[in-house]
Amino acid sequence: MPAEAAQPKIDVLGQFRLSPVLGSVNFTQANALMIVGALLVLALLYYGMKPRAVVPGRLQAAAELCYKFVYDMCVDQIGEEGRRFFPFVFTLFFFVLMGNLLGLLPYSFTYTSHIAVTVGLAIMVIIIVTIVAFVENGWHFVTEYFFPKGAPLVLAPLIVPIEVISYLSRVVSLSVRLFANMVAGHAMFEVAGAFTIMLAGFGVIGIIAAVIGPLAVNVVLYAFELLVACLQAYVFAILTCIYLHDAVHLH
Amino acid sequence: MSEERGTSFHERLRAARDKRGLDAKPQPSGAELGGIGGTALGIGLRVGMELVSAMVVAVVIGWALDKLFHTTPILMAVFVLLGGAAGVLNVYRAFAPPRR
Numbered sequence: 001m002p003a004e005a006a007q008p009k010i011d012v013l014g015q016f017r018l019s020p021v022l023g024s025v026n027f028t029q030a031n032a033l034m035i036v037g038a039l040l041v042l043a044l045l046y047y048g049m050k051p052r053a054v055v056p057g058r059l060q061a062a063a064e065l066c067y068k069f070v071y072d073m074c075v076d077q078i079g080e081e082g083r084r085f086f087p088f089v090f091t092l093f094f095f096v097l098m099g100n101l102l103g104l105l106p107y108s109f110t111y112t113s114h115i116a117v118t119v120g121l122a123i124m125v126i127i128i129v130t131i132v133a134f135v136e137n138g139w140h141f142v143t144e145y146f147f148p149k150g151a152p153l154v155l156a157p158l159i160v161p162i163e164v165i166s167y168l169s170r171v172v173s174l175s176v177r178l179f180a181n182m183v184a185g186h187a188m189f190e191v192a193g194a195f196t197i198m199l200a201g202f203g204v205i206g207i208i209a210a211v212i213g214p215l216a217v218n219v220v221l222y223a224f225e226l227l228v229a230c231l232q233a234y235v236f237a238i239l240t241c242i243y244l245h246d247a248v249h250l251h
Numbered sequence: 252m253s254e255e256r257g258t259s260f261h262e263r264l265r266a267a268r269d270k271r272g273l274d275a276k277p278q279p280s281g282a283e284l285g286g287i288g289g290t291a292l293g294i295g296l297r298v299g300m301e302l303v304s305a306m307v308v309a310v311v312i313g314w315a316l317d318k319l320f321h322t323t324p325i326l327m328a329v330f331v332l333l334g335g336a337a338g339v340l341n342v343y344r345a346f347a348p349p350r351r
Contacts, residue, residue: 161330165309165337166344172304173341 010194012187016113030111037098037111066094070237077241078248085244088128092121093237100182100229104222112232113182118175125240126171133247144250174239181232185225192218294346301345302338309334 018028048063056064070090074082096112103110111117133141146163147156192214199210313330317323 158333158336161333162337162340165305165312165330165334166340168312169301169305169308169337169341172307173300176304177300 010191012190015186015190029109030114033102033109033111037102040098041094073238073241077238078245081248089237089240092240093233096236097233100233104225104229110182110186112178113186115179118179122171122175129243129247132244136248137250178232178236181228185228188221192221297345298342301341305338305341306334309337
């Protein structure tokens with residue numbers, strides 16, 4: 001028995017496996033955490049803003065800070081028109097942020113570490129940006145965005161495909177950035193965590209080595225992952241804002 | 252009198268906030284539009300991401316068009332070149348000095 005247990009495998013990707021909760025095949029822990037995240041944000045806003053105090057308490061200050069942060073991001077990046085897109089950017093930012101942060105809890109699951117989720121979000125962003133561009137500028141958007149003014153018409157067969165590819169590549173870069181950051185962080189957790197357990201199997205010296213080695217690394221990693229979780233949500237939201245700015249102002 | 256006291260309070264408040272670095276945050280976010288990732292590693296990863304994502308999209312489009320028109324290698328080869336160009340365009344867009 002110890003001989004078998006002495007060969008623990010580092011199952012790096014096992015943590016990203018979906019498993020059904022509540023008995024339904026189509027309802028996995030990712031879906032459950034999405035709902036939990038959404039409810040947490042709603043609860044923060046509802047209970048935070050319930051007192052409506054002029055001098056906010058801690059919870060109200062947190063709720064106001066969240067609101068103001070995304071609001072300023074919209075207005076700074078898109079301009080005054082950006083206020084219309086505030087609900088969209090707010091929802092997107094907190095959905096991603098909750099996914100990243102809830103995933104850092106032990107026994108939890110990071111739904112933003114699934115490429116299906118991030119690609120879905122990115123495709124939604126691009127479709128909405130395209131719709132906004134059409135509503136704002138009509139067919140002008142197509143001619144001006146994909147073929148800059150003043151360029152010789154002979155170059156159109158070269159410029160238009162390049163611009164279209166550049167436009168569509170936003171889906172890939174937006175989704176892969178978030179997905180890769182989350183997967184890489186949690187894979188590193190798993191590796192350092194497994195090393196801790198393996199080293200601890202070597203008696204007292206092993207435990208000491210495990211504490212000053214992988215365990216310390218994991219603590220540092222955790223702080224780093226907190227930063228990455230917030231930063232990636234911020235990057236996702238701000239890139240959405242930049243794309244919306246492009247759609248409204250055509251560059 | 253009260254007006255004067257008010258301004259002095261605001262001045263003192265601003266001085267205190269400046270000292271603690273509380274007001275410095277909004278400036279960098281508005282100043283550089285595309286400048287996400289201040290560190291060299293962040294910039295490098297961003298450049299790589301932009302180049303690769305454009306190439307991925309171009310290869311997928313080329314492959315799909317080839318399948319559609321039964322011209323198997325040609326369009327994909329063309330779109331690989333276009334994808335490289337689009338990647339460079341992406342990098343330029345991300346790091347070009349803001350035009351305003």
